Amino acid sequence: MSGASTDGPLERPRVRAALRDVAAAANVHPSTASRALNPGTRGRVNAATAARVLEAARHVGYQPNSLARGLRTSKTFTIGMLIPDLTNPLFPPIVKGIEDRLSQDGYTLVLANTNYDLERETAISQAMIARQIDGLVLATARRSYPLVHELLAAGVKVVLVNRTMENTPVAAVTGDEHIGIGLAVSHLASLGHREIAYVGGDADASTGLGRYEAFVARLHEEGLPLDPSLVAHAAHFHEEPGAAAFAELLDRGTRFTAVVAANDRLALGCYDVLRERGLRIPEDVSVIGYNDIQFADKFSPPLTTIRIPHYQIGVKAAQLMLEALADGDAPSLTIRMTPTLVVRASTAPPAPCA
Amino acid sequence: MSGASTDGPLERPRVRAALRDVAAAANVHPSTASRALNPGTRGRVNAATAARVLEAARHVGYQPNSLARGLRTSKTFTIGMLIPDLTNPLFPPIVKGIEDRLSQDGYTLVLANTNYDLERETAISQAMIARQIDGLVLATARRSYPLVHELLAAGVKVVLVNRTMENTPVAAVTGDEHIGIGLAVSHLASLGHREIAYVGGDADASTGLGRYEAFVARLHEEGLPLDPSLVAHAAHFHEEPGAAAFAELLDRGTRFTAVVAANDRLALGCYDVLRERGLRIPEDVSVIGYNDIQFADKFSPPLTTIRIPHYQIGVKAAQLMLEALADGDAPSLTIRMTPTLVVRASTAPPAPCA
DNA sequence: TTGAAAGCGCTAACAC
DNA sequence: GTGTTAGCGCTTTCAA
Numbered sequence: 004m005s006g007a008s009t010d011g012p013l014e015r016p017r018v019r020a021a022l023r024d025v026a027a028a029a030n031v032h033p034s035t036a037s038r039a040l041n042p043g044t045r046g047r048v049n050a051a052t053a054a055r056v057l058e059a060a061r062h063v064g065y066q067p068n069s070l071a072r073g074l075r076t077s078k079t080f081t082i083g084m085l086i087p088d089l090t091n092p093l094f095p096p097i098v099k100g101i102e103d104r105l106s107q108d109g110y111t112l113v114l115a116n117t118n119y120d121l122e123r124e125t126a127i128s129q130a131m132i133a134r135q136i137d138g139l140v141l142a143t144a145r146r147s148y149p150l151v152h153e154l155l156a157a158g159v160k161v162v163l164v165n166r167t168m169e170n171t172p173v174a175a176v177t178g179d180e181h182i183g184i185g186l187a188v189s190h191l192a193s194l195g196h197r198e199i200a201y202v203g204g205d206a207d208a209s210t211g212l213g214r215y216e217a218f219v220a221r222l223h224e225e226g227l228p229l230d231p232s233l234v235a236h237a238a239h240f241h242e243e244p245g246a247a248a249f250a251e252l253l254d255r256g257t258r259f260t261a262v263v264a265a266n267d268r269l270a271l272g273c274y275d276v277l278r279e280r281g282l283r284i285p286e287d288v289s290v291i292g293y294n295d296i297q298f299a300d301k302f303s304p305p306l307t308t309i310r311i312p313h314y315q316i317g318v319k320a321a322q323l324m325l326e327a328l329a330d331g332d333a334p335s336l337t338i339r340m341t342p343t344l345v346v347r348a349s350t351a352p353p354a355p356c357a
Numbered sequence: 358m359s360g361a362s363t364d365g366p367l368e369r370p371r372v373r374a375a376l377r378d379v380a381a382a383a384n385v386h387p388s389t390a391s392r393a394l395n396p397g398t399r400g401r402v403n404a405a406t407a408a409r410v411l412e413a414a415r416h417v418g419y420q421p422n423s424l425a426r427g428l429r430t431s432k433t434f435t436i437g438m439l440i441p442d443l444t445n446p447l448f449p450p451i452v453k454g455i456e457d458r459l460s461q462d463g464y465t466l467v468l469a470n471t472n473y474d475l476e477r478e479t480a481i482s483q484a485m486i487a488r489q490i491d492g493l494v495l496a497t498a499r500r501s502y503p504l505v506h507e508l509l510a511a512g513v514k515v516v517l518v519n520r521t522m523e524n525t526p527v528a529a530v531t532g533d534e535h536i537g538i539g540l541a542v543s544h545l546a547s548l549g550h551r552e553i554a555y556v557g558g559d560a561d562a563s564t565g566l567g568r569y570e571a572f573v574a575r576l577h578e579e580g581l582p583l584d585p586s587l588v589a590h591a592a593h594f595h596e597e598p599g600a601a602a603f604a605e606l607l608d609r610g611t612r613f614t615a616v617v618a619a620n621d622r623l624a625l626g627c628y629d630v631l632r633e634r635g636l637r638i639p640e641d642v643s644v645i646g647y648n649d650i651q652f653a654d655k656f657s658p659p660l661t662t663i664r665i666p667h668y669q670i671g672v673k674a675a676q677l678m679l680e681a682l683a684d685g686d687a688p689s690l691t692i693r694m695t696p697t698l699v700v701r702a703s704t705a706p707p708a709p710c711a
Numbered sequence: 712t713t714g715a716a717a718g719c720g721c722t723a724a725c726a727c
Numbered sequence: 728g729t730g731t732t733a734g735c736g737c738t739t740t741c742a743a
Binding site (some may be wrong): 375376392395398422426427428468 | 719721722726
């Protein structure tokens, strides 16, 4: 019996209910079901019909297929994000902020770790574009970063976090380096320090250069001399390069009573070198860091540092992205969040004229 | 002029080259282009033709549209992951391991932070399923976790990390709690401690219960007594609940010389309470943690703890997922990675009979 | 207000 | 070995 294609083709078992199932259950055409289901078009449907469709959808457990919708509308409500190193405690709060804000508007965040590898960054952003992401948040930008130009040229919405770029019309959210480093230098100056060393980070990063410039500027404002032999730059913003740079600086023999590290991990590198050489913190040398990463209050001694509102940076970045998505040609802008000083036990007045 | 639909319809500017553009450029049918482009089907195409298609694809800068492909094949090469709190330093290395392994096979990881919120976990997993993820990695599982049963019932591939579940046929990768806690207890015992306190964590989590059971077991094996007044349980695996639980334990007045904390953050809570009460670590009380989170070596004093290979847990979890994806009905299994003891400065022999 | 028809970009079954 | 055809599930003209 049966066999004729007219009297009901074999019901192939589908895993999930599709729009057509909802339509069938509500006795309307799929397009009507679509209109009823989408808040934006619901008004164009008879209220009673819409209610029937909604009920049918609930009944069959309808979940729209994002892939099909995305294919049709070329909008996926997905934002990509590139992070150089997720185990850097800087990033998790930023990611959280971005995700919390984005999810409010129904967006999903797709994360990728790039291990500071430029090729990987290019490949992953390509893959993300193939997946039709609506925008890309980059925590990986260097001061000069061709990838951003390519993305911009390809029409991808881009927002930078924790980094800025020179002469590039791209949205960015960072902490204000000048205020932050200014706070650090002035804190030390107000404690009475006059010979202040500086351990900087990667100059390829806007944070590396910006913080150094801010250090020089505030030293000047405080009427303190800038001694080049008290400045060293680490290759990366990590403990070991920080220790190496600081050891080299110490070996020069120039006297100083305090050191500003361009981030907390560099400060930790300074800790290691000072301990090794039998110098006490803060009695012999005061140390101040930057970022106030998690557990900075647990270090030995607890680290005086500059707190950056990382979570809020994430929220703001998400907001910029949402705005760019809503208004195609909103002007790009850079937002600098204001840091604050957190005084702990690694800074103190210099020893009375030893 | 023109206007006739026959002599070339208006070239609507498409942003990216599609398969049909490649096909046109290579003078073949789109399906042939598809076959040539996919390694799996390339063999069915004349080698010269395939080469021509590949060249054409390169020439027009062809990037396949994953959405369309996913819609057609119902496979997206995307794996979702739920994390309760990304700022918990436990998770970033796991995420990294998963992503590194997954990306080797062309998969993308979609991360979501759930803030320990069960409703959010349900909602997000729904949304991910709507996005047609191929599998889901959960770092959020409790010992009893209905969501897993729902997912399993819906045919979603699930792998648990850092957690296991009772009586549930689901793949899982964790550290071996019995070996780990055993290492901790035996380390203290070998130092001469006989009165050992225990600060446990959330018993809803498999890690909470498992570590406690392991503590009891190893105490017994070492021939040491279990004194219930030396055991306290924190509501969560964080500093403050750890401090509260440990303070309460201290208030009971039972004498002890060492404490095993069920994770490093609980240990940090113990640090705070001991410092507050003027007790020295390790002279008055030895403290041992669990996990060896980042910066555990920077704490004051550096924390003796149990190192869990978190990155490797991530890699293994990704591998299980890949296997499950390749072989639909591979049996689920639990993998327990072996931890190691890391001795630092928070443990020492007990003070000679005070 | 609703239905019909087309098509987003791709792949797979089936012809030839 | 290659072309034809159909359709994944959805939205969006266009007509009625």
